[in-house]
Amino acid sequence: MTGPFPNTAKSPHPSRDWAALAATAAQNVNARFGHPLMRLPGTWIGSLAAGPNARPPSTVPWSEWHYWWQAHYLDAILDAGFLALSNGARPAARRWLRQGQALLRGILIRNFGRFPNHFYDDMAWLALAASRLNELSLRLNAKPVALARFATRVLTRQLHAAHDQVLGGGLYWSRKRDYKNTPVNGPAALHFARIGELRTAAAVTAWLRTELFDLDSGLYMDGVHPTATGRSVERNIYTYNQGPILAALLRLGGPGQLEQAAGLVTAIKAQLSTPGHGLRLEPGGDGSLFTGILCRYLAVAARDGRLCAQTRETASNLIVQTAEQLLNHEPDQLSAAIQRWSIFSAAAAL
Numbered sequence: 001m002t003g004p005f006p007n008t009a010k011s012p013h014p015s016r017d018w019a020a021l022a023a024t025a026a027q028n029v030n031a032r033f034g035h036p037l038m039r040l041p042g043t044w045i046g047s048l049a050a051g052p053n054a055r056p057p058s059t060v061p062w063s064e065w066h067y068w069w070q071a072h073y074l075d076a077i078l079d080a081g082f083l084a085l086s087n088g089a090r091p092a093a094r095r096w097l098r099q100g101q102a103l104l105r106g107i108l109i110r111n112f113g114r115f116p117n118h119f120y121d122d123m124a125w126l127a128l129a130a131s132r133l134n135e136l137s138l139r140l141n142a143k144p145v146a147l148a149r150f151a152t153r154v155l156t157r158q159l160h161a162a163h164d165q166v167l168g169g170g171l172y173w174s175r176k177r178d179y180k181n182t183p184v185n186g187p188a189a190l191h192f193a194r195i196g197e198l199r200t201a202a203a204v205t206a207w208l209r210t211e212l213f214d215l216d217s218g219l220y221m222d223g224v225h226p227t228a229t230g231r232s233v234e235r236n237i238y239t240y241n242q243g244p245i246l247a248a249l250l251r252l253g254g255p256g257q258l259e260q261a262a263g264l265v266t267a268i269k270a271q272l273s274t275p276g277h278g279l280r281l282e283p284g285g286d287g288s289l290f291t292g293i294l295c296r297y298l299a300v301a302a303r304d305g306r307l308c309a310q311t312r313e314t315a316s317n318l319i320v321q322t323a324e325q326l327l328n329h330e331p332d333q334l335s336a337a338i339q340r341w342s343i344f345s346a347a348a349a350l
Contacts, residue, residue, distance in 0.1 A: 045106040071107070107126070152195070169203055182212055239280060258307065269314050289339050
């Protein structure tokens with residue numbers, strides 16, 4: 001199941017109508033940032049900024065291209081589509097499906113007519129979103145989206161090409177092949193698990209646990225460089241790095257993996273949140289997507305009946321407390337606006 005919030009346990013938070021807030025946030029993103037690419041029918045893309053200081057799309061240099069922001073725009077659209085479907089609103093789900101198809105088409109054209117790019121983490125994010133687009137279509141129409149199926153196949157090949165046994169396994173961050181990090185290995189592991197390549201997914205999660213899991217914090221560090229004398233670890237801890245590996249562990253679902261997932265939720269609360277205020281929000285630019293990514297996958301944990309009630313409640317409370325921080329924000333940057341929408345959608349799904 002590749003919908004955003006699978007499994008059984010309901011954890012309602014009736015104090016806010018998070019579904020209505022998510023719908024308003026979606027409308028805000030689409031109205032302020034979204035537009036057809038170069039006015040081409042059947043396409044969609046997100047401008048990087050809105051508000052009085054934003055440049056018109058026609059004046060933005062073609063080289064100024066944030067591929068992975070668009071991948072998360074697509075994931076946010078799919079959150080909305082799956083939520084509509086789960087609430088029985090099939091016409092709304094079909095509208096989201098059509099917008100997702102238009103955005104995927106816009107990404108393809110904007111990326112010079114191809115899905116691969118220089119960074120394997122970018123490709124992993126889009127592979128996750130494309131496979132979800134395909135699944136939404138299968139549920140609604142009993143047939144795949146040809147472009148999404150093609151994107152998934154192409155990007156999966158790219159991820160396999162990034163995986164070798166240097167440093168004992170794992171995927172490279174970029175085509176330079178000089179750095180292996182959690183931003184690519186977490187989403188790649190989740191993607192492999194979703195498409196049924198469980199052996200590869202398990203190998204990648206095990207490699208992350210061996211190479212980049214910090215025993216002191218209980219969280220995953222950023223990455224590792226191969227060096228002439230061995231390896232050099234980048235020890236930075238980021239919110240988003242914890243999300244996809246959490247979902248990958250749940251997807252694999254062995255007893256040890258479920259235990260690791262529960263421990264990760266506990267560590268996220270202890271290390272990355274402020275009591276009563278939710279998760280930390282990373283600053284600007286790319287960082288403005290980070291906490292939204294983590295919330296998307298905490299929602300998976302919050303609804304997974306294989307986890308104990310306390311772990312599910314912890315994950316749920318972190319999402320809602322974080323969403324509360326963002327109620328009065330109206331960001332002028334695409335990444336921050338997508339994050340707000342994603343967090344409200346995660347709260348709505350609890």
